[in-house]
Amino acid sequence: MPAKSKAQQMAAGAALAAKRGERKTSELKGASREMVKTMTEKELSELASTRRKGKPEHVSRD
Secondary structure (H helix, E strand, O other): OOOOOHHHHHHHHHHHHHHOOOOOHHHOOHHHHHHHHHOOHHHHHHHHOOOOOOOOOOOOOO
């Protein structure tokens, strides 16, 4: 599943780093902290690897 915005892609990257042990979970905030708890490493990898070109900065929650 591709990221819908740059913010989502960046949060997934931070969560992926924490999941791999490259970053402390306590350093994360908001969405990235929840992503670590609820998503697998494969799912995070797919979100984080989404190309940013043409993506909006943020997307409203609907």
